[in-house]
Amino acid sequence: MEKNVLEFLENSQRMYGEKTACEDMNNELTYTQLMNQAKFIGSCLSLKIKPTQGVPVYMDKTCNTLSLFMGIVYAGGYYCMLDTTHPAERINLILDTIKADILVVDNKSAKKAEKLGFQGEIINLDELLEEYDGQAVDSEAQERLGKIREQALDTDPLYSIFTSGSTGVPKGVVITHRAVVNTIEDINSRFGVCSGDAILGLSQLNFDLSVYDIFGVLSVGGTLVYPSMEKYKNPSHWAELIDKYHVTLWNSVPAFAQILCSYLDTKKSLIYNDFKAVMLSGDWIPLELPDGLKEHMPNVRIAC
16 A cells, blocks of 8 residues: 555556646646656755645646645645635635745736735745756755655645634644545545546645545546636536546535536436546535436446
8 A cells, every 4th residue: 555645646657657647728747747847846845845844835726736736745745725715814824823934826826925925935836837847857856855755654744624714713634645545545446446537626626525636546547637717617618528538537515516417407418428436525415416417427326
């Protein structure tokens, strides 16, 4: 059993290096590109953070965000995704809680981040990647990352998420590599997830369902597809991506699956015979929803 999620990425890179690992509406990364880019980011961040340090990320989800997450782990840290639509007060409470001294942004979120009044160092991922030449990191960086990896434990944190704060103050939960590895391997074994599978990454990255979206398919050489941020709640956009990328896995709150099902009811000709699994969690599930989905996905298995 793997003890670090980076083993998922590296195993898949060895077997499926030129296969697409992640695709958004503006970019795509093969497994080799994802790993090399992540190592470059990790080599830069390893000069700025300490082992098991939290690194807040303030941007929308893209393929580059995914490589950033992996880069943070290569540097020995854990990622904490911040929602750019949340009020500054909540964002600052989270930054204070994890004692952040760096904040990673991109070109799109940089100006908004400046208004947070963050006192630490702000790193722009897009500017950092302008220095990246697309090649593997040099021997000095490899040695530095190797030493970090040697000291890593399966009980090290991988990510943290924060509650909605309905009781007044957002409360953080830290999840370890071991917990994620166990979950991923169990789900993939139950549903026979393999390199031929693709998943539509609907959940926001500060929501725990996104963790399977990322590591579930990356662990077996599958493909993660991120919808357009402007259309990510549009079922016709989902259906377009399901067809285009041959999506076989769905993982969301029941409300999104209900929206998809209602849309498919108006498109009787859309039948997804290759859909392998639908996973629903995070809220109550309408009793008619599983059967409704099976009308359009006759071979699907549904986990609630």
